[in-house]
Amino acid sequence: MGNVQEGENIMSYQPFTEQTVVEHVRQLGYLQEGIAECEEIGDGNLNLVFRIRQGEQRLIVKQALPYAKVVGESWPLTLERAWIEQLALREFATVASRYVPAVLGSDRTLAYTIIEDLSDYEIVRTGYLKGESYPELARHIGEFLGETLFATSDYAAGPIAKKRIERDYYNPELCDITEKLIFTDPFKDAESNNIEAALREDVERLWQDQALKVEVTKLKVGFVTKHEALLHGDLHTGSIFATQQETKIIDPEFAFYGPFGFDLGQIIAHLTLSTFHDPLKRFERFTDVLTVWETFEKTFRANFERAVEPFNTDGFVDELLRTVFSDTIGYAGCELIRRAVGLAGVADLETLPEATRLERKRDALALGTALIKERHGVESIDDLVTLLAGVRV
Ligand SMILES: Nc1ncnc2c1ncn2[C@@H]1O[C@H](COP(=O)(O)OP(=O)(O)O)[C@@H](O)[C@H]1O
Numbered sequence: 358m359g360n361v362q363e364g365e366n367i368m369s370y371q372p373f374t375e376q377t378v379v380e381h382v383r384q385l386g387y388l389q390e391g392i393a394e395c396e397e398i399g400d401g402n403l404n405l406v407f408r409i410r411q412g413e414q415r416l417i418v419k420q421a422l423p424y425a426k427v428v429g430e431s432w433p434l435t436l437e438r439a440w441i442e443q444l445a446l447r448e449f450a451t452v453a454s455r456y457v458p459a460v461l462g463s464d465r466t467l468a469y470t471i472i473e474d475l476s477d478y479e480i481v482r483t484g485y486l487k488g489e490s491y492p493e494l495a496r497h498i499g500e501f502l503g504e505t506l507f508a509t510s511d512y513a514a515g516p517i518a519k520k521r522i523e524r525d526y527y528n529p530e531l532c533d534i535t536e537k538l539i540f541t542d543p544f545k546d547a548e549s550n551n552i553e554a555a556l557r558e559d560v561e562r563l564w565q566d567q568a569l570k571v572e573v574t575k576l577k578v579g580f581v582t583k584h585e586a587l588l589h590g591d592l593h594t595g596s597i598f599a600t601q602q603e604t605k606i607i608d609p610e611f612a613f614y615g616p617f618g619f620d621l622g623q624i625i626a627h628l629t630l631s632t633f634h635d636p637l638k639r640f641e642r643f644t645d646v647l648t649v650w651e652t653f654e655k656t657f658r659a660n661f662e663r664a665v666e667p668f669n670t671d672g673f674v675d676e677l678l679r680t681v682f683s684d685t686i687g688y689a690g691c692e693l694i695r696r697a698v699g700l701a702g703v704a705d706l707e708t709l710p711e712a713t714r715l716e717r718k719r720d721a722l723a724l725g726t727a728l729i730k731e732r733h734g735v736e737s738i739d740d741l742v743t744l745l746a747g748v749r750v
């Protein structure tokens with residue numbers, strides 16, 4: 358069991374059904390003869406997820422489809438993303454195993470990964486929508502990012518080893534989705550957008566804001582050119598399982614080498630979006646934003662003590678973190694805007710009653726714009742929290 362490399366598998370790709378996936382994992386030795394329960398539980402935009410149970414044995418089999426499920430077969434998508442996802446989970450586990458599920462096996466041709474079943478945890482977005490709180494979440498996310506971003510960077514691995522790791526995360530099609538859906542389409546009248554009629558005027562004003570569009574272009578340039586560390590690439594509250602004590606990050610199929618600030622910006626945007634749904638949690642969630650950043654910074658700085666030469670030059674890490682901070686704020690702004698107007702809306706906004714939903718989407722546009730344009734003037738995490746909390750909800 359474990360990894361099956363391309364070429365070793367005599368089966369050609371087929372999407373599994375609840376019946377065929379059980380037979381397949383039984384043949385691999387994960388199940389005994391006899392009845393096994395299986396349910397397809399995928400609720401994301403892209404993949405099939407099967408939960409299989411037999412007695413004490415509990416498995417998740419996640420399989421990529423050759424197209425984006427949210428759109429259909431008209432949007433073909435590489436199956437290689439499944440391979441990249443399991444590689445990233447294994448890579449993250451080398452320095453942060455407590456924050457990722459165990460990968461039990463994977464097959465490159467059939468584009469699936471067998472993963473530890475986390476059904477005893479809850480997807481954080483789902484928990485938040487029910488009013489749940491996760492007291493350890495922010496610290497765990499900050500630690501996860503401080504460990505994995507440092508470990509996969511030039512500063513820890515050295516430029517040669519880092520370039521070797523980076524080769525495995527060549528992920529152009531998934532990067533292209535992010536580049537289009539986050540940095541390009543929301544800022545023009547693109548077909549992929551999903552703009553409510555009552556919001557049209559607000560969005561058209563955004564499209565006319567040339568200064569904003571220049572700043573978004575700069576952030577996109579950073580996204581495509583800064584190969585700083587291995588990113589998760591899609592770190593929203595739907596990609597995190599949690600309990601009161603534990604946190605597990607799933608779904609890194611968008612993993613690639615990109616700017617340090619991208620994952621930080623995404624999670625900060627989604628903590629903020631959760632307050633649009635539940636304003637009573639504002640204090641808690643903005644404290645979480647603070648904790649994510651402070652824990653990331655502390656962990657990253659501690660790791661930086663063993664940065665390789667010449668990156669360990671006195672004062673360099675302070676400069677670096679200043680840039681990471683302003684990138685983080687800019688990427689958070691882009692994510693807020695795209696979740697209000699682009700393809701792939703989020704339940705935090707979409708489940709609100711119409712009048713409130715429109716107001717909150719306007720808030721997301723206003724706050725996103727402020728974060729992008731003012732990011733270089735935000736001097737500290739306290740300033741950022743003040744800016745986030747300034748939006749009326
Ligand atoms: N390891 C797991 N254990 C239990 N449920 C899981 C696991 N991984 C995914 N799921 C379920 O499947 C859903 C979709 O998984 P996800 O990896 O986010 O797929 P997608 O890439 O399509 O967004 C999750 O929201 C969760 O309900």
Ligand SMILES: CSC[C@H]1O[C@H](OP(=O)(O)O)[C@H](O)[C@@H]1O
Pocket residue numbers: 400401402403425427534535538591595596608700701
């Ligand atoms: C066409 S993919 C749109 C959107 O979906 C992804 O999210 P997930 O796989 O977690 O459902 C990602 O955020 C993409 O931008």
